[in-house]
Amino acid sequence: MGDAVVGAALGILMAIISGVALLFLFRAAERARGVKDTASVFSALLSIPTFWFGGPWLTGSLLHSVDTGRAVPFYTITLAVCFGAIAAGPLLKEIGDLSKRTGAARRRS
Numbered sequence: 001m002g003d004a005v006v007g008a009a010l011g012i013l014m015a016i017i018s019g020v021a022l023l024f025l026f027r028a029a030e031r032a033r034g035v036k037d038t039a040s041v042f043s044a045l046l047s048i049p050t051f052w053f054g055g056p057w058l059t060g061s062l063l064h065s066v067d068t069g070r071a072v073p074f075y076t077i078t079l080a081v082c083f084g085a086i087a088a089g090p091l092l093k094e095i096g097d098l099s100k101r102t103g104a105a106r107r108r109s
Helices: 002-031 034-046 048-054 068-108
Strands: none
Touching (some): 002 048, 034 048
């Protein structure tokens, strides 16, 4: 039972951290000027899964008493649900804004 609690707690923590990072990256993407800025934001987005599954927290001495085989399923499910809840609002807003811009451009042409 303890491994499940640790997995779920880590999932919530990592989802909050990476969700906030995603929100900051969205702000940076809105201000991006040129290819260099866009590539920088894109590479930061691609590094989020590395943080989730390959960070030093997983192999460090902090979790030596936790059976990661039992904790990882709870971690993964909790991370997916919490991160999805955090990211859904801004992603849906961006999709809606993009569709409005695309529709307006089509009506003009």
